[in-house]
Amino acid sequence: xxxxxxxxxxxxxxxxxxxxxxxxxxxxxxxxxxxxxxxxxxxxxxxxxxxxxxxxxxxxxxxxxxxxxxxxxxxxxxxxxxxxxxxxxxxxxxxxxxxxxxxxxxxxxxxxxxxxxxxxxxxxxxxxxxxxxxxxxxxxxxxxxxxxxxxxxxxxxxxxxxxxxxxxxxxxxxxxxxxx
Numbered sequence: 001x002x003x004x005x006x007x008x009x010x011x012x013x014x015x016x017x018x019x020x021x022x023x024x025x026x027x028x029x030x031x032x033x034x035x036x037x038x039x040x041x042x043x044x045x046x047x048x049x050x051x052x053x054x055x056x057x058x059x060x061x062x063x064x065x066x067x068x069x070x071x072x073x074x075x076x077x078x079x080x081x082x083x084x085x086x087x088x089x090x091x092x093x094x095x096x097x098x099x100x101x102x103x104x105x106x107x108x109x110x111x112x113x114x115x116x117x118x119x120x121x122x123x124x125x126x127x128x129x130x131x132x133x134x135x136x137x138x139x140x141x142x143x144x145x146x147x148x149x150x151x152x153x154x155x156x157x158x159x160x161x162x163x164x165x166x167x168x169x170x171x172x173x174x175x176x177x178x179x180x
Contacts, residue, residue: 017089017098021067022054022139024146025079025106027113027126028160034168035126036143037115038135039074042122045095046136052143053121054101067104075115075124079106083156085146093138101137105146107159129172144176 025037038050053074057066067082082104089100115124127133129147132140149156150169159165 017100019057020099020101022052022101022103023071027108033128034172039121040123042120049136050133051136052139063102073119074121081158082106103142130175147173
């Protein structure tokens with residue numbers, strides 16, 4: 001029996017994973033290759049390694065709101081729209097414990113984005129997708145899946161609708177597909 005004015009606490013016999021968000025934020029300028037925003041992790045695990053911006057979802061926080069918050073906290077940037085790419089929950093993807101990450105895809109164009117590191121990010125900058133450094137967690141897989149969403153006919157709204165953009169994405173997909 002729950003007393004009036006007291007919140008009922010739920011207890012479960014099984015452990016639950018933590019929920020995180022990761023953001024694939026792309027930038028493309030016609031004279032340059034397709035780029036993705038990465039942060040250099042300032043904390044363990046993977047301290048010093050490049051990663052997609054992201055982090056833990058707060059209690060009662062909407063997933064897209066969490067993605068926007070983490071992007072702003074770690075890089076000072078915003079993106080509209082954000083499109084959900086998928087969920088990643090393989091046991092062992094995060095050495096801290098079982099986490100399920102919901103990945104989002106966003107776009108900023110024509111060099112208008114100047115990231116600056118904040119929160120637990122030691123650095124933040126755009127990288128050529130065809131020449132990426134080693135990435136933390138399963139972020140290379142997330143990036144591959146996000147780029148696959150950019151190929152016709154599944155191109156989300158708000159992205160360039162040009163043959164040159166499609167060529168840049170196709171080249172990046174091919175490079176990532178050739179890597180282990």
